[in-house]
Each structure stands twice: as C-alpha cells, then as structure tokens.
Amino acid sequence: QVQLQESGPGLVKPSQTLSLTCTVSGDSISSGYYYWSWIRQPAGKGLEWIGRIYKSGSTNYNPSLKSRVTISVDTSKNQFSLRLSSVTAADTAVYYCARDKDWRGFDPWGQGTQVTVSS
C-alpha cells in the first residue's frame, strides 16, 4: 500500500522560506514511472497545483508560483521536497503531496499538513 506523509514546520514567518518534505512508502521514487506533485488548499478556497518532479529531477511548476518554488527529490531517502520563498499570508494553506499519474490523476495523496504564515 502506497503512503505519503508530509512533514515540516507548521508556522513560517512572512518573507521567509516554507520547506516541506514528503516521505513515500510502499513505492520507490527511483524505480517507478510516476511524477510526484505538491498541491495546496487555503482555507475556504479551492485546490491549487504547485508543481511536480520526476525521478530524474525534471520539474514542472505552476506559472503563478514558478518564481518562488523549488521542488527537489532525494531518491536515496525516497523523499521529495518543496521550498516556497518569500511567503506571505496568502501562502497559508494545507499542503498535500501526491503521486502524480499525469492524465490519470493524483493517487494516493498524503494527509496534508497545515502551514500558517504569520509573525
């Protein structure tokens, strides 16, 4: 059974960098043929796809966030990570990681982690 678990600070100060890690179990990032994505959902708003990475390190980002986002992968730890720089209150959201099957959808997802941007 494939499981994903997000981890990282729940509180980040404005202008700083948000950093989250997603640990994958039950599947190998390095031997599979999937992408691995980050998605977020601010309270009361819809889901927003942030970006994704392939095992090779190739990335795709949402154009609206591209200038501030970096996604990286550590295949030795079976993890991938998100960094979002220069955060503001608008970046407060529940952040999810997911296995990305491209046109076949995101499955499974992690439980999500709440990140609040506040001083």
Place this chain on the structure above:
Amino acid sequence: DIQMTQSPSSLSASVGDRVTITCRASQSISSYLNWYQRKPGKAPKLLIYAASSLQSGVPSRFSGSGSGTDFTLTISSLQPEDFATYYCQQTYSTPIFTFGPGTKVDIK
C-alpha cells in the same frame, strides 16, 4: 489558462438519493477530467479518471460521464460515507493542472 467551474457549489441530500454534480471547462479538454472526494482531515481520494474510468477500489455507485467541456459525477445511491466535498480536475493542459472549486454534499 483552462478554468473549471462546478455546480452546484453545495447540495443537501438524503441517504439513498441519486446525486449528480456538474463540472464545466472553459475550453474543450476531451476526456482529460478526473474527480476527487475530500473529507475533513483526510487525504483527497481519486474516484474517477479520464472522465469515466472508475479508480480501483472505488464503489460502483460512483460514475462519471462527459467529454469536451461538460462532465458529470453521479452517485447512484448516496451512502453515509459519501458526505464530502467533490472536486473535478482537468489534465488536458498537462503539466499545468487546474481544479474546480468543489461541491459540498451534506446531509438533508
């Protein structure tokens, strides 16, 4: 950018009801449309991919249809565990994905 809309934004229904949720794309997306279920505090769950293909393990009371710009998710007989929020997602413009705003299904 492809914009996704859903209707209704919320609905109240009873156990056993047939429920239909509509998703519309701002341009044709062929059949590149997925549906997700999200319950509070839980991971979103993929229900339907490619407009009408049932994800493994998902009950057969869930079905999807449509192509082009108009899509529907149908729950044939609503069960207590189906009260949740449902989202559509277009994957036509991969790798840029967009979601609909969601439809909340609650108990009448």
